Structures are given as structure tokens and as C-alpha cells.
Amino acid sequence: MDSISDPKLFAVAAAFSLVGLAFVSTKLASFVKALLDLYVFSGIPLKKFGAGNGAWAVITGATDGIGKEFARQLANKKFNVLLVSRTLSKLETVAAEITTESGMEVKVFTMDFAKGDPQDFARLGDLIQTLNVGVLVNNVGTNHDFPTPFAEEADQVIDNIIQVNVKGAMSMTKLVLPQMLEKKNGLILNLGSFAGLVATPYLSVYSAGKAFLSTWSQAIGTELRPQGILVEHVNTYFVVSAMSKIRKPTALIPLAKPYVASVLAKIGLPCGADVPFTSTPYPTHGLVNWVINNVFSKTFWVNKNDSIQRSIRKRALRKREREAAAAHKTN
Ligand SMILES: NC(=O)c1ccc[n+]([C@@H]2O[C@H](COP(=O)([O-])OP(=O)(O)OC[C@H]3O[C@@H](n4cnc5c(N)ncnc54)[C@H](OP(=O)(O)O)[C@@H]3O)[C@@H](O)[C@H]2O)c1
Incomplete structure (x- = not known):
């Protein structure tokens, strides 16, 4: 093989090789770090936030899916739990299950986050003030009924998503922060979604609301870290639940429990x-x-989401038509 004899050409080739090597090494190092985090390293122990020491965990949207599982597992890790959700009967059932399973203290508070009623938050704030809160899980969330163009989306659906997913998380955080700041300790988990990582056409308001949670978590996380409070935006792909409308787990879509x-x-x-x-x-x-972070461009992934959501929308519309035809026949 001929070597490069022109010194200028050699210098250019060497510079390109170095840049290439630095690029590949950086990617490789970040991949290895991700693997170590995912499969080897342990996170901060929950004891730091008061587990086993009388502290409470407050979980919103705690009667189903991911929120119910947070409540169960936090109680099993020795937190008392305050469950906040919409339906009293479901709250009571879940509270009884958790008390039996964990032996921890459980309180429930009923409210509809979609209403955004300041009186609900004031009453909940009074209750929270009486508890030693170590953990807040901002889990409650709602979504578009199915993929819908923004121009056609009902104003009520848009309002609900903003009230529940965005304003709910901020109001809840305001309720726990005074005591966490005083103690200089606390953990706030904000349930995010890949729809916030990559813009998702036809679920535009949900997607933007989750992007808000991501940016807001980074901003307040930075403000609060020196005060001993850890804010974590938990990025989530699909999980089996009522909201995802997925019933069977796969390698990519776990049940709420392992998630x-x-x-x-x-x-x-x-x-x-x-x-x-x-x-x-x-x-x-x-x-x-x-x-997603390292392969292809953001535009590629947004276009991918676009085609996925278009196909889900097509299927949902066909299902609606079939149901309408069946209802018409029976009438
Ligand atoms: N599942 C997924 O694939 C997935 C993926 C990414 C992110 N996430 C996020 O994870 C979180 C939990 O999702 P999930 O799938 O577990 O949901 P889910 O199974 O539908 O459960 C939602 C919970 O929130 C409560 N809730 C709903 N609307 C409420 C309201 N207006 N006021 C008070 N409580 C309300 C429900 O109570 P009721 O039973 O009384 O309705 C239920 O306890 C959400 O923030 C979601 O965006 C989920």
C-alpha cells in the first residue's frame, strides 16, 4: 500500500483520524457508561430520603398503573405513603392492599387534577404540612384519547393535559418544597415520556407537556441541588397500563412492577x-x-414518530367506524 508522501496531505489525514478517533471514543465511553449505569451501578439508597425512618412518600395518580406500583414499592421500602388520585373507592382499595402488604401507614386524598382547584391544593397542602415528606412522585398524567391533529383536538382535552401533566406537577412540588428546603433533603420524581424527548405529531400537547417537564426538571434540579434536594425527570418509553392501552409486556414494554x-x-x-x-x-x-441521542438526527426520529402515530390514528379511526356500524345495526 502506498504511504502518503505529501507532508501536508499527511497532516490533514492525521488530523481527520484524530477527530474520528476522538468522536468514536466519546461515543464508546458514553455507551459503556450507559451500560454500567443500567446493569452494574446502584443508585442512591432510598434510606437517604427517610425510608425506614418515619418519612412519607406522596404519589399522585396512585390508584392504577405506574403510580400504584410506586405506592406499593415505596411502602415495601418502608415509607408511609400518601396516595392522591381522583376516585375514592379505588384509593380505599389500593390503601387497604398496601397496608396489608407492607404494614406501613397509608393516607388517601381525593382530587381531580384536571379541575386545578386551588382549594384542593390548599387542603392537600394542610395535610402535607403535618407529614415528614421525603419523596414526591409527580406521576399523575393524562393523554389525548388517540392520535389527533392539533387543529381538530378538543379544547377540553388540551386543557386537561396542561392542568394535570404540567400544572399538577408544579403545584404539588410547591406543596412539598418548604419542608424539603428546611430539612435540606428530599427526592422529587417527575414522570416523563419519550414523547417529550422526541416531538410526537398527533400527540402534540402531551408531547410538549412532557418536554416542559424535562426542561423544568433540569432548571429546578440545578436550583435545588445545592439545597440537598434531588429532582429527577424519569424518562419512560411504553409501560403496560390503561393509559398506554398495551396489555402484553415485551422486552421493550415492561409491566409497571419491573419498570x-x-x-x-x-x-x-x-x-x-x-x-x-x-x-x-x-x-x-x-x-x-x-x-436516539446518538444515532440519526432528531428530524429522523420526529419523522419516525409521525409515521407511527399516523398508522395508530388510521387503526383507531377504523375501529371507531366498526363500532359505530355495529351500534347502528343493533339500534
Ligand atoms: N404507560 C406508559 O406507557 C407511559 C409512558 C410514558 C410516560 N408515562 C407517564 O407515566 C404516568 C403514569 O401513567 P400510567 O400509564 O400509569 O397511567 P394510568 O394507568 O392511566 O393511571 C393513571 C392514574 O392517574 C389517576 N388520574 C388520572 N387522571 C386524573 C386526574 N384528573 N386527577 C387525579 N387523578 C387522575 C388515575 O386515577 P383514576 O383511576 O381515578 O382515574 C390513575 O390512578 C403518566 O404521567 C404518564 O404520562 C406512561
């Missing part, structure tokens, strides 16, 4: 996320997050 176990085991580790105060702790989610 929440991974969150609680990896507190403080990015696990594939590359923005501050963010974690993607479920192993396959973390790997997908790494790929």
Missing part, C-alpha cells in the same frame, strides 16, 4: 439519558434512549 423497581434502584444515575437531572432507568428504555 418501577428499575426507577427506585437507579436514583441519580442517567442510564442512557444525556440531559441533566434525567434518568432512563429501565434497561431496554435506556438503550433506546442512547440510540
Whole structure:
């Protein structure tokens, strides 16, 4: 093979090789770090936030799916739990299950976050003031009924998403911060979504609301870190639940139980996320997050979301038509 004899050409080739090497090494190092976070390292122990020491965890949207699992697992890790949700009967059932399973103290508070009623938050604030809160899980969330163009989306759906997913998280955080600041200790988990990582056409308000949570978590995380409070935006791909409308788990779509176990085991580790105060702790989610950050462009991924949501919308519309035809026949 001919060597490069022109010294200028040689210098250019060497410079390109060095840049290439630095690029590949940086990517490789970030991939290895993601693997270590996901499969080897342990997160900050929950004891730091008062587990086993009389502290309370407050969980919103705690009667179903991911929120219910947070409540169960935090109680099993020796937190007393305050469950905040919409339906009293479901709250009472879940509270009884958790008390029996964990032996911890459980309180419930009924409110509809979509109403955004300041009196609800004031009453909840009074209750929270009487408890030693170590952890807040801002889990409650709502979504578009199915993929819908923004121009056609009902104003009520848009308002609900902003009230529940965005304003709910901020109001809840305001309720726990005074005592966390006083103690200089606390953990705030904000449930995020890949829809906030990559803009998702046809779920535009949900997607933007989750992007808000991501940016807001980074901003307040930075403000609060020197005060001993850890804010973590938990980036989530699909999980089996009523909201996802997915019933069967797969390698990429876990049940809520293993998903929440991974969150609680990896507190403080990015696990594939590359923005501050963010974690993607479920192993396959973390790997997908790494790929999205490092392979192809954001435009590629937005276009991918576009085609996925268009096809879901087509199927949802066909299902609606079939249901309408069946209802017409029976009438
Ligand atoms: N599942 C996924 O694939 C996925 C993916 C990414 C992110 N996430 C996020 O994870 C969080 C939990 O989702 P999930 O799938 O577990 O949801 P879910 O199974 O639908 O459960 C939602 C919970 O929130 C409560 N809730 C809903 N609307 C409420 C309201 N207006 N006021 C008070 N409580 C209300 C429900 O109570 P009722 O039973 O009384 O309705 C229920 O306890 C959400 O923030 C979601 O955006 C989920």
C-alpha cells in the first residue's frame, strides 16, 4: 500500500483520524457508561430520603398503573405513603392492599387534577404540612384519547393535559418544597415520556407537556441541588397500563412492577439519558434512549414518530367506524 508522501496531505489525514478517533471514543465511553449505569451501578439508597425512618412518600395518580406500583414499592421500602388520585373507592382499595402488604401507614386524598382547584391544593397542602415528606412522585398524567391533529383536538382535552401533566406537577412540588428546603433533603420524581424527548405529531400537547417537564426538571434540579434536594425527570418509553392501552409486556414494554423497581434502584444515575437531572432507568428504555441521542438526527426520529402515530390514528379511526356500524345495526 502506498504511504502518503505529501507532508501536508499527511497532516490533514492525521488530523481527520484524530477527530474520528476522538468522536468514536466519546461515543464508546458514553455507551459503556450507559451500560454500567443500567446493569452494574446502584443508585442512591432510598434510606437517604427517610425510608425506614418515619418519612412519607406522596404519589399522585396512585390508584392504577405506574403510580400504584410506586405506592406499593415505596411502602415495601418502608415509607408511609400518601396516595392522591381522583376516585375514592379505588384509593380505599389500593390503601387497604398496601397496608396489608407492607404494614406501613397509608393516607388517601381525593382530587381531580384536571379541575386545578386551588382549594384542593390548599387542603392537600394542610395535610402535607403535618407529614415528614421525603419523596414526591409527580406521576399523575393524562393523554389525548388517540392520535389527533392539533387543529381538530378538543379544547377540553388540551386543557386537561396542561392542568394535570404540567400544572399538577408544579403545584404539588410547591406543596412539598418548604419542608424539603428546611430539612435540606428530599427526592422529587417527575414522570416523563419519550414523547417529550422526541416531538410526537398527533400527540402534540402531551408531547410538549412532557418536554416542559424535562426542561423544568433540569432548571429546578440545578436550583435545588445545592439545597440537598434531588429532582429527577424519569424518562419512560411504553409501560403496560390503561393509559398506554398495551396489555402484553415485551422486552421493550415492561409491566409497571419491573419498570418501577428499575426507577427506585437507579436514583441519580442517567442510564442512557444525556440531559441533566434525567434518568432512563429501565434497561431496554435506556438503550433506546442512547440510540436516539446518538444515532440519526432528531428530524429522523420526529419523522419516525409521525409515521407511527399516523398508522395508530388510521387503526383507531377504523375501529371507531366498526363500532359505530355495529351500534347502528343493533339500534
Ligand atoms: N404507560 C406508559 O406507557 C407511559 C409512558 C410514558 C410516560 N408515562 C407517564 O407515566 C404516568 C403514569 O401513567 P400510567 O400509564 O400509569 O397511567 P394510568 O394507568 O392511566 O393511571 C393513571 C392514574 O392517574 C389517576 N388520574 C388520572 N387522571 C386524573 C386526574 N384528573 N386527577 C387525579 N387523578 C387522575 C388515575 O386515577 P383514576 O383511576 O381515578 O382515574 C390513575 O390512578 C403518566 O404521567 C404518564 O404520562 C406512561
